[in-house]
Structures are given as structure tokens and as C-alpha cells.
Amino acid sequence: xxxxxxLKVEGLKKYFPVEKGxxxxxxxxxxxxxxxxxxxxxxxxxxxxxxxxxxxxTVGRCILRALKPTQGSIQFQIAEDRIVxxxxxxxGELRAVRPHANMIFQDPFYSLDxxxxxxxxxxxxxxxxxxxxxxxxxxxxxxxxxxxxLEATHLRRYPHAFSGGQRQRIGVARALATNPRLIVAxxxxxxxxxxxxxxxxxxxxxxxxxxxxxxLFIAHDLSVVEHISDRVAVMYVGKIVEVAKRDQLFFxxxxxxxxxxxxxxxxxxxxxxxxxxxxxxxxxxxxDPPSGCYFHPRCRxxxxxxxxxxxxxxxVSPGQWxxxxxxxxxxxxxAPQQPN
Amino acid sequence: xxxxxxxxxxxxxxxxxxxGKDSIEYLSRGKLIQRRFWxxxxxxxxxxxxxxxxxxxxxxxxxAPYPAxxxxxxFKDAPPSTVxxxxxxxxxxxxxxxxxxxxxxxxxxxxxxxxxxxxFPIHFFVRGEPYEILGLFKLDLxxxxxxxxxxxxxxxxxxxxxxxxxxxxxAARVSLFVGLGGVAISFVLGCxxxxxxxxxxxxxxxxxxxxxxxxxAIPTLPLWMVLSAAIPREWPVAHTYFAITIVLSIVGWTGLxxxxxxxxxxxxxxxxxxxxxxxxxxxxxxxxxHLLPNFASHLIVTLTLAIxxxxxxxxxxxxxxxxMQEPGVSWGVLxxxxxxxxxxxxxxxxxxxxxxxxxxxLMFNFVGDGLRDAADPYSx
Numbered sequence: 183x184x185x186x187x188x189l190k191v192e193g194l195k196k197y198f199p200v201e202k203g204x205x206x207x208x209x210x211x212x213x214x215x216x217x218x219x220x221x222x223x224x225x226x227x228x229x230x231x232x233x234x235x236x237x238x239x240t241v242g243r244c245i246l247r248a249l250k251p252t253q254g255s256i257q258f259q260i261a262e263d264r265i266v267x268x269x270x271x272x273x274g275e276l277r278a279v280r281p282h283a284n285m286i287f288q289d290p291f292y293s294l295d296x297x298x299x300x301x302x303x304x305x306x307x308x309x310x311x312x313x314x315x316x317x318x319x320x321x322x323x324x325x326x327x328x329x330x331x332l333e334a335t336h337l338r339r340y341p342h343a344f345s346g347g348q349r350q351r352i353g354v355a356r357a358l359a360t361n362p363r364l365i366v367a368x369x370x371x372x373x374x375x376x377x378x379x380x381x382x383x384x385x386x387x388x389x390x391x392x393x394x395x396x397x398l399f400i401a402h403d404l405s406v407v408e409h410i411s412d413r414v415a416v417m418y419v420g421k422i423v424e425v426a427k428r429d430q431l432f433f434x435x436x437x438x439x440x441x442x443x444x445x446x447x448x449x450x451x452x453x454x455x456x457x458x459x460x461x462x463x464x465x466x467x468x469x470d471p472p473s474g475c476y477f478h479p480r481c482r483x484x485x486x487x488x489x490x491x492x493x494x495x496x497x498v499s500p501g502q503w504x505x506x507x508x509x510x511x512x513x514x515x516x517a518p519q520q521p522n
Numbered sequence: 523x524x525x526x527x528x529x530x531x532x533x534x535x536x537x538x539x540x541x542g543k544d545s546i547e548y549l550s551r552g553k554l555i556q557r558r559f560w561x562x563x564x565x566x567x568x569x570x571x572x573x574x575x576x577x578x579x580x581x582x583x584x585x586a587p588y589p590a591x592x593x594x595x596x597f598k599d600a601p602p603s604t605v606x607x608x609x610x611x612x613x614x615x616x617x618x619x620x621x622x623x624x625x626x627x628x629x630x631x632x633x634x635x636x637x638x639x640x641x642f643p644i645h646f647f648v649r650g651e652p653y654e655i656l657g658l659f660k661l662d663l664x665x666x667x668x669x670x671x672x673x674x675x676x677x678x679x680x681x682x683x684x685x686x687x688x689x690x691x692x693a694a695r696v697s698l699f700v701g702l703g704g705v706a707i708s709f710v711l712g713c714x715x716x717x718x719x720x721x722x723x724x725x726x727x728x729x730x731x732x733x734x735x736x737x738x739a740i741p742t743l744p745l746w747m748v749l750s751a752a753i754p755r756e757w758p759v760a761h762t763y764f765a766i767t768i769v770l771s772i773v774g775w776t777g778l779x780x781x782x783x784x785x786x787x788x789x790x791x792x793x794x795x796x797x798x799x800x801x802x803x804x805x806x807x808x809x810x811x812h813l814l815p816n817f818a819s820h821l822i823v824t825l826t827l828a829i830x831x832x833x834x835x836x837x838x839x840x841x842x843x844x845x846m847q848e849p850g851v852s853w854g855v856l857x858x859x860x861x862x863x864x865x866x867x868x869x870x871x872x873x874x875x876x877x878x879x880x881x882x883x884l885m886f887n888f889v890g891d892g893l894r895d896a897a898d899p900y901s902x
Contacts, residue, residue: 248796277802281534285800293793297815303794307801313534356797427833521733 186259187221187365188396189245192220194254194269198239200469202485212401212469214240215251216420219495222364224259225369227390227397228427229411231443238400241341242366244269245398246285247276256357258283258364270391276498281360288369289347300327303336307359326355330385347378349350354385358393368400371406383409405447405467408517416440419466419476422495426502433516436504438481441514454518474506558777560601561804565892568885575882577695586688587667587674587789588849592651593683596623599869600634600679609643617643620672631868634654647868652717662775676872687853696852700767700836701829707771709825712778718780720786721809727783736775742773746835750844759850766845770835774828785817819897826890830883853879 184431197219200210217236222228244251245258247268256268262281271279284307287293294303301347304323306410314322324334330351341349350370357365367386371379387410389395401407415425416439426439428515435441445459461480472479478488485498487507495505506512537723560566578585588594599622609615619636626633648667654660668674677686711716719730749769789795798808838847839900840854841861848855859865865872 225867226777243796247802280800280802285797287793287797289793293797295794295798295812295816298813306803310802310807320800353797363534435561 186224187257187448188224188226188259189217189220189398190255190257191241191245192219192255192257193239194244194245195340196237196254197252197361205242205259210469213420214468215244216473217340218254218417218422220415220422220425222394222396222398224363225390225394226412227399227410229407229414230241230398230400230417231402231407232415234418235465235468236417237468238402238416239368241417242285242398242400246280246283246366247271248285252437254400260363267430277311279394281307281313282362283364284357284360284467286350286353286357286367286370289373290353291341291373293353294349296341299340303341304352304356306360309440310368311360313360313452315428322359324359327352329358330355330460346355347381350374350378353493354382354389358389361393361461362395362397364396365402366477367399369402370399379406380446386410403447404432404443408447413510416443419471420468421505423477423508424502424504425495426504430499434499434502435514435516436498436502436509437477437506438483438512439477441516442480442503444517445502445515447517450520451518456518457515476504483508519521536763555896559892561682562892562895564888565896568892571881571885572651572889575694575770575878575885576698578691579698580656582664582695583655584661584693585665586662586685586691587650588649589693590686590689591652591684591849592688594673594675594679594824596677597634597673598683599620599632599673599681600683601869602676602678602871603637603674605644605674606677614691615643617641617816618668618672619625620675623677640672642668642674644674647805677874678869680856680872681865686856686871686874688880689856690853692854693851693875694878696763696846696850697833697836697854697879700763700852701832701886703764703767704770704774704832704835705824705825706830707768708774708778708828709821711771711775711780713821715775716779717786720783720790730779730781734779737773743838745773746770746839747842748846750839755847761848762850763845766836766839769839770832774832776896778821778824778828781820782817782830785820786813789813790817791813797829806831819894823890823894826886828895830886833879833886 194215195213197211197213199208200212200295201207202209218237220239221231230238240249241291243249245256245268250268254269257265258268258279260279266275266279268279283373288326296431298306301320302324304326305314305319308322320337323337327334327337332348332351332355336343341352344352350373353370370386371382374382376389383406383426386397390397397410399407399410404414411425411428413425414424414431416431417423418439424431424435424440426436430445431440435444442459442461445457449456449512459482466476466479474487474489474491475481475493478484483487485507491507493505493507496509498504498509525703540720542730563597597847600623603618603621604900605618606614607616608615618641619638620642621634621639622637624633625631642664645668649662649665650664650667651658652662666674671687675685675687677690680686719727746769749772750766753765753769757765777816795808795812803811836845836852837854837857840852841857843858846852846855853875856872859872860876873902
């Protein structure tokens with residue numbers, strides 16, 4: 183991982199104003215994403231996990247500039263020797279950069295325009311970026327359909343004629359249309375049933391090898407992330423609380439929140455006795471976060487310092503970063519070791 | 523600009539692909555909608571009937587044997603003429619008998635009896651009163667008519683001896699087109715105001731919605747009455763007609779604006795809109811290519827279903843005497859004659875314009891239903 187990262191996010195913040203009353207006065211800020219930094223190497227998959235409301239989707243949307251970040255830089259390497267800061271680009275400039283990155287959405291039912299044929303949907307990025315037109319575009323879409331495992335003869339059907347898994351494949355084909363380097367997959371399998379999930383995950387992995395893609399893979403479920411990620415980042419209330427190589431994070435977590443998430447991963451072996459850590463309460467409100475460490479009201483290792491001082495994200499072991507005052511001292515339980 | 527040019531040179535290269543082998547023909551979206559529409563039985567009935575009604579309205583002066591204000595002397599409150607068939611050799615030649623008026627000895631109402639010795643054949647394409655079609659051609663040809671010594675009143679006559687059939691046909695012009703005109707104005711207002719409200723959001727949205735709340739809260743009929751009362755009585759019929767159209771659409775646009783705003787709001791944040799933005803689609807592109815097609819069916823249905831409301835509104839206004847005024851005619855004006863109970867009992871034919879209203883409204887609703895089903899993407 184010595185190569186230059188394809189994506190380097192530094193100090194990313196996204197605040198949404200809270201408006202009240204008839205005149206829409208701004209009475210506060212929801213800090214959906216608060217000072218997030220991350221890196222993705224070429225061909226790497228970074229898993230980004232967290233509960234609903236932790237800001238992981240907002241991170242993905244800011245990186246692709248579906249949302250304008252409040253602050254921070256998003257260095258995106260669009261070619262060998264060319265890096266642009268996505269956070270600074272104007273709309274016109276963005277249009278030129280967009281073909282290099284795309285998104286796969288969570289809900290395969292809302293992500294495809296029901297009035298458009300598959301040809302139009304998958305071909306839209308090609309048409310708008312003027313990369314292909316007419317017969318060339320049609321051939322490219324037909325090719326993409328085969329790449330994602332669908333019939334190339336179904337180009338003029340409408341999305342309603344396809345099942346959830348097939349629709350998600352169409353979404354993947356659309357994301358691949360302009361031959362991008364980076365794909366933000368926003369919970370691409372959460373809306374699918376388990377057998378279909380595995381198919382889509384395998385497809386994504388195959389495509390990564392075939393086209394040299396880098397993924398930011400967003401999920402709320404560690405078991406899905408385990409399957410596909412090289413490294414994993416855990417988010418809690420707009421901040422990254424731990425980031426490490428997959429195995430390190432899974433077997434030697436350094437943050438109590440990661441430990442709790444891991445304990446919720448189901449194990450297929452019924453003989454394995456596992457302690458379930460049930461977190462009390464709800465995820466903190468990002469408009470009014472608790473003092474000190476945001477996780478302290480739910481943490482079972484809480485000490486006095488946790489209520490007053492906010493921990494910083496620091497390297498606790500090589501390649502493993504965690505933001506907990508006691509990351510070094512605590513002996514946290516990881517996922518049960520697999521024989522291999 | 524510089525960056526954009528640089529980007530163009532760095533655009534990702536697409537791998538070459540072999541030519542597609544898709545040779546199956548597919549129906550276009552428009553054709554699919556047509557098919558679906560014609561499969562809807564009631565709509566299949568409604569559309570031709572509506573077209574006939576509108577054709578009748580356009581050709582009203584040609585179809586009507588008499589002008590709207592011509593009095594048939596001595597034929598006050600006459601019942602519909604009975605049409606008989608067969609004159610001499612021609613078994614299909616229709617004719618009417620001359621009618622003689624007398625008075626009922628007790629009630630003093632008019633009683634009309636047919637004089638069977640005086641046959642008057644109904645001739646087609648006869649010359650009569652001159653008129654203009656669409657203000658373009660001057661003509662004096664009428665679809666049918668009888669000799670001046672007799673008369674043919676298919677729907678009877680009114681209390682001042684005018685032919686109700688002619689008046690009903692001519693009144694269709696005002697009654698049917700007031701709906702189209704009103705909906706056209708509502709459509710423009712509703713799309714514009716609802717679109718701005720939904721797209722801009724924030725305080726503008728808030729103010730617009732409260733104004734709509736206010737307009738909806740005012741009972742329609744009194745509001746129409748106030749506005750209609752402001753129309754000067756001495757205005758020519760055409761001006762009054764236009765003013766009524768505007769009065770009707772002042773209330774009519776609110777519903778449409780709500781539909782447009784709600785649809786914009788619900789569609790604006792859907793993933794396929796985000797996907798289109800990520801593909802490089804501009805606001806205008808997204809609105810015209812993604813948002814509008816997705817609620818076009820709602821718009822069409824709302825529009826089709828709004829027309830009957832307009833027609834009924836005009837009828838109501840004219841019926842209570844503050845809409846169209848004599849000498850203007852609309853179905854509402856014609857129904858004024860049925861305001862007293864005696865007329866309903868003794869001259870039931872005066873309700874015939876009401877039948878036209880009911881049929882028109884029903885047909886519009888059928889067509890609206892058919893359109894909605896046809897444009898539904900899940901049934902294509």
C-alpha cells in the first residue's frame with residue numbers, strides 16, 4: 183500500500199443547518215460528518231460501517247459531490263499524474279471529472295427511473311459525458327449488461343420487469359458505464375435477501391479484479407464488509423472511531439464500539455458460545471452530541487476522563503487507528519478466530 | 523475552463539465492444555400507452571363520445587336548425603316534435619306534422635296536437651339563417667330543417683318559444699370550452715407556482731402553501747359569486763365568457779399546484795435523480811427528463827378530472843344567474859328554465875341540457891381513468 187492513494191479525504195465536514203419556524207431561522211447544526219479523514223489505495227476496498235445516522239452515506243455522497251461538503255479536501259487521482267480536489271470543483275468542472283467515479287445505490291427500486299428503459303438508464307452517464315452515442319452507446323450498454331450477468335437483449339425493457347437482484351446488477355452496470363476508477367457502493371446489498379447479497383458481492387469482487395476498481399463500500403453490517411474489504415473504517419456520530427486492516431480490526435479491535443458491533447455479527451457455528459454486547463440507548467443525536475467521547479454514554483468501559491475529554495484518532499498499533507482513551511489498555515474481544 | 527479542457531483529454535477510455543445482436547423490435551412508450559388506453563373499456567367509450575360532443579360544439583351553428591335567439595311564434599313550451607318516417611315511395615324519409623296549439627280548458631296550459639293531414643318532410647343540408655364557422659367561413663347551410671310553415675323542435679321549446687335543441691347544441695360551445703380554457707389557465711398557474719414552490723422550497727414554499735390553504739378554505743361558490751359580481755353586466759358575451767373562465771381557474775389552479783409541488787418534493791431526492799446528477803445532469807435536464815415524465819401521468823389525470831369541475835362550476839354560476847347572461851347561452855343558462863317546479867312536472871324536456879352535462883362529466887371521468895391506467899409504468 184505504498185502507492186499513491188487514489189482517494190485521500192482530509193478533514194471532511196458536512197453540517198446541515200437546523201431550521202425552525204415560519205421564517206426558517208437557523209437554530210443549530212447537525213454535524214452529520216465531522217472531521218473525517220480516509221484513504222483508499224488503487225484496487226483497494228475500504229469498508230465503511232456504522233449505525234443508521236452515523237453519517238456514512240453522507241461521507242459517500244460528499245466524496246462524489248452529490249452533496250457539497252462544508253469543509254475539507256477530497257483529493258481524487260483521476261489519472262496517473264493528475265489529482266483534483268473534488269471539494270473545490272465548480273459544477274462545470276465536476277461534470278468533466280464525474281466519469282471517473284460513480285455510485286451504486288442501496289435501494290434498487292428507487293435508483294432506476296421507472297420511465298426509462300435499461301438502455302437509457304445504463305447509457306445515461308455515457309450520453310451526458312459524451313463518451314458514446316448511438317450505436318456505439320448501445321453496444322457498450324449491451325456489453326455492460328453481459329458483464330454484470332444480464333441478457334444483452336433486454337435493453338429496451340423497463341426496470342419493473344426485473345427482480346431486486348437484477349435491478350441491482352443494472353445499477354452496477356450504470357456505475358461501470360464510463361469505466362471509472364472509483365466506485366462508492368452505498369449499502370449495495372442491504373435491500374437484498376441473503377442469497378442475492380452473496381451474488382452481488384461476488385460480482386463486485388470479480389469486477390474489481392477485471393477493471394482495477396477501488397471501492398468505498400458502505401454498510402451497516404460487519405459481516406458483509408468482512409467479505410469484501412481490505413481495510414475497514416468504523417463511524418460513530420459523524421466521526422471515524424477506528425480504522426484498520428480487516429483482520430486486525432476483526433480479531434483485535436481497539437475501540438469498544440467496534441467490539442460491540444463485532445459481537446452482533448452472527449456466527450454460522452451454533453456451538454460457538456459468544457457474549458453479546460447490547461449497547462444501551464440510541465445513537466447520539468448529531469445536532470446535540472454528548473460531551474467528551476461521543477460514545478461514552480453507551481460504553482461499558484467508561485471512566486471519568488471519557489465524559490470530559492474527546493479522544494483523538496491515533497495509531498495504536500501499526501496501521502491501526504482508534505479514538506479511545508484506553509485503546510492500549512483494554513483487552514477487547516474480536517470476532518471468533520476461524521481455523522484458517 | 524482550463525480544467526475542463528484538460529479533463530476532456532483525460533476522459534476514461536472505453537474498451538471496444540463487439541456489435542450488439544439485439545434484433546427484436548420493441549414498441550415505443552407512446553404505442554404502449556395507446557394500447558393500454560384502448561384496452562380500458564369505459565375510456566374507449568368516453569373518448570369518442572367526447573370527440574363527438576366537441577365536434578358538435580364546433581359545428582353547432584350548422585347542426586342547429588335555428589339560431590339560439592329565434593322565437594318560433596306561437597310555440598311556447600312546446601314538447602319535442604315526434605319524427606315519423608316514410609313519405610310516399612321513400613320509407614326512410616323523416617317528416618313531422620304541423621302542430622296546432624290550444625289551451626287546456628281547466629289549467630290554461632298550452633296543448634299541442636299534431637295535424638295529421640299536414641306532413642312536412644325534414645330536408646337535409648338546407649339553406650337557412652347565415653352564420654360563421656370559427657369566425658372564418660360564412661355559411662347558411664344547416665344539417666336539417668323543415669318548411670317555414672311548420673317547425674321541428676327535437677327537444678321541445680322553452681318558455682319564450684325558442685328551439686331547445688338548437689340552444690343546447692349552441693350552448694355546448696360555451697360549456698365545453700370553458701372547461702378547456704379554465705384548465706389551460708390553471709395548468710399554467712399550477713405548474714408555475716407549484717413548481718417554484720416545490721423546487722425552491724424554504725420560505726417561498728411556506729408562503730405559497732399558506733396562500734393555497736387560504737384559497738381552498740374559502741367556500742368556492744361564494745368566492746365565484748363575489749368575483750362574478752365584479753364582471754360588468756354591459757360587457758359583450760365573449761368578454762363575460764373569458765372573465766368566467768378566469769374566475770373558475772383562480773380556484774382551480776390550487777389543486778394542481780399542490781400535485782406538482784408534492785410530486786417534485788417526493789421525486790427530487792430519489793436515488794435515480796442523484797444518479798442522474800452524478801452522471802452530470804443539470805437541473806433543467808433532470809426536471810425535464812426525469813421529474814416531469816414521472817409525474818406527467820398524474821398531471822394528465824388531474825387535468826382531465828379538473829375539466830368536469832370547471833364545467834360544473836360554470837353551470838352552477840349560470841344557473842343561479844351570475845355566470846353567462848342572456849343572450850349568451852350555456853347549459854347552465856338553459857337550466858334556469860327548470861328553476862320552478864311547474865316546469866319540471868309539465869315540461870320535463872327542459873332538463874335535456876342537464877343530461878348533456880351529466881354525459882360530458884361522466885365521459886371525462888372515464889377518459890381520465892383510462893389515461894391514468896395507461897400511463898402507469900407498472901402496467902406497461
